[in-house]
Amino acid sequence: MDKSENGTLIVKIICLLLSVVLWLYISNVENPLRTYELKGIPVELTNEDSLVDSKFAIVNKQPFTVDLKLEGPSSEILKVKKEDFKIVADMSAYALKVGENTIPVQIMSYPENITIKNNGMLGIKVNLEELTQKELTISSKVKVTYKENIYEKEQNINPKTVTITGGKSSVDKVTEAILTGEEKDVDKNKQGDYNIQFIDSFGNAVSNIESNIKTAKLSITVTNGKTVPVNLKTKGNVPQGFVLDGYELSKNNVTVLGDSQVLNKLESIDTEAVDMSSLQPDSEVDVKLNLPEGISIGDGDGSIKAKFKLKKEENTTKNIECNVQYKNLSDTFLVTNQSLVSNVKLSGTQEALDKISSQNLSVILDLANVKEEGTFDYTPQATLVNANNVTVSDVGNVSVTIKKKG
Structure with a gap:
């Protein structure tokens, strides 16, 4: 670095030092007046009870603030803080209306040696709406878990209702009053006070x-319990022409509550008998559970739904070997066969056919037309006796040997 550059740097440093000395002299010795705008100073609302008396409420109440234009010595202005000011707005001093209201504010205290330049035109805008009430039934959203084989018997809330008050827009939003909290591994009766929370339709x-x-008491009553299967009982048969193609229960298992000694002996719960003859295709019926004395259901009203699937029974066939009786043979002839047998083919539903045996058939061969000896094939006549929904579809031939007597 040459001598000319060194000289320039020294001159710059001297100028900076002289500027700082001059600023310190002006600030501390001369102490000139200075203006400054302090923003966001809190405003305290007083006599808010007068709003309730006038049936008003503040819409979406938020902190109110004002901005102040200050003037004073530099040394004082530099020390000013928001906390040095007390500013209030008296809610009882003015006629109010629904909608936007401009409420003048009063500056109750502020730092000495400070002048407020905009003191005469300060105010806050307060939005008011109708004050309303609504009564709500309290429900519990307390998360409760129980120890093994311990079940909830009932819950009670006291008091059952709560009354809320506020601006119409806020009150109208509230759809539920709920108790909030959590209880873990409950194994005996329990009660406690829980906070009430107010929520809208979105939660x-x-x-x-x-x-x-602000709070309500939740009482939880517990009892012993276990889960057992449901055993469906039936009586009668499905309507003629239909077969049962299965059924579905709304609950295959139920939780039963009661004395532990009774529960230990209980392996399943029977239903009342369903009359199958009254069923229609795809019938759904309410079926009561036969509960032993002292036993109750923990998850229902003591009944379940049973849905039965019926389908039309298709016709099938069945072959029966029957003895054949003959009639009207001339006295000059005789039959030499030791026995006559015919295979009779029947048609009908499987259920009907299962009830048919050879005892329900009369198979007769009419030999009135026999005029000579020989072996002949005849088709006998088969008649059903005491048989419903069954018909004879085919009768097998019989070979008959005829001879003249003596």
Whole structure:
């Protein structure tokens, strides 16, 4: 670095030092007046009870603030903080209306040696709406878990209702009043006080409302229990021409509650007998459970739904070998066969055919037309006796040997 550059740097440093000395002299010795705008100073609302008396509420109440234009010595202005000011707005001093209201504010205290330049035109805008009430039934959303084989018998809330008060827009949003909290591994009767929360239809908490109570007492009563299968009982048969193609139960297992000694002996729960003859295709019926004395259901009203699937029974066939009787043979002839047998083919539903045997058939061969000896094939006549929904579809031939007597 040459001598000319060194000289320039020294001159710059001297100028900076002289500027700082001059600023310190002006600030501390001369202490000139200075203006400054302080933003966001909190405003305290007083006599808010007068709003309730006038049936008003503040819409979406948020902190209120004002901006102040200040003037004072530099040394004082530099020390000013928001906390040095107390500013209030008296809610009882003015005629109010639904909608936007401009409420003048009063500056109750502020730092000495400071002048407020905009003191005469300060105010806050307060939005008011109708004050309303609504009564809600309290429900429990307390998360409760129980120890093994311990089940909830009932829950009770006291008091059962709560009254909320607030602006119409906030009160109208509230759809539920719920108890919130959590209880783990409950094994005996329990009660406690839980906070009440107010929520909208989306499950969001609603603010800016007041309630006559903040908590409610939840009482939980427990009992012993176990899960057992359901055994469906039936009586009668499905209507003629249909077969049962299965059924479905709304619950294959139920939780039963009661004394532990009785529960230990209980392996299943029977239903009342369903009359199968009254069923229609795809019938769904309510079936009561036959509960032993002292036993109750923990997850229902003591009944289940049973859906039966019926389908039309298709015709099938069945062959029966029957003895054949003959008649009207001339006295000059005789039959030499030791026995006559015919195979009779029947048609009908499987259920009907299962009830038919050879005893339900009369097979007769009419030999009135026999005029000579020989062996002949004849088709006998088969007649059903005491048989429903069954018909004879085919009768097998019989070979008969005829001879003249003596």
